[in-house]
Amino acid sequence: GRKPANAAFWWVNEEGEEVKWSFEELGFLSRKAANVLSEACGLQRGDRVIAVLPRVPEWWLLNVACMRTGIVLIPGTSQLTAKDILYRLQASKAKCIITSDTLAPAVESVLPDCQFLQSKLIVGKGSRDGWLNLKELL
Secondary structure: OOOOOOEEEEEEOOOOOEEEEEHHHHHHHHHHHHHHHHHHOOOOOOOEEEEEOOOOHHHHHHHHHHHHHOOEEEEEOOOOOHHHHHHHHHHHOOOEEEEEOOOHHHHHHHHHHOOOOOEEEEEOOOOOOOOEEHHHHO
8 A cells, every 4th residue: 555645744723723735735735826926916036025924834835836936935924013014015126915814904004105016915714805815816
């Protein structure tokens, strides 16, 4: 018989919820995420994307997807304020921001001052006007 696949990624939250991906699953999901960044968000090699997320499984998936595509990932902690997010968006000239539904209002409050931003991805179950939902696109 075949041995079970080794886990490439194993995430457990405080409630005991688990996400476990084999190397094959991580490869498949990261290719899908790379397609979301390239096609839905219109990003190309060398473009910058800011991810302001807690360390949820999608954070690691997006890291691998950015490595696959040559997109520059700028990580940010979920403790950033709207002022911090604005500074990072302006200084980096990021074309995309990826955040959670709880941090999206802070991003929306600074959007008028972000002339380079072209797309916004939300990680979570909720939806917001003008935002793409990563889970739906995957």
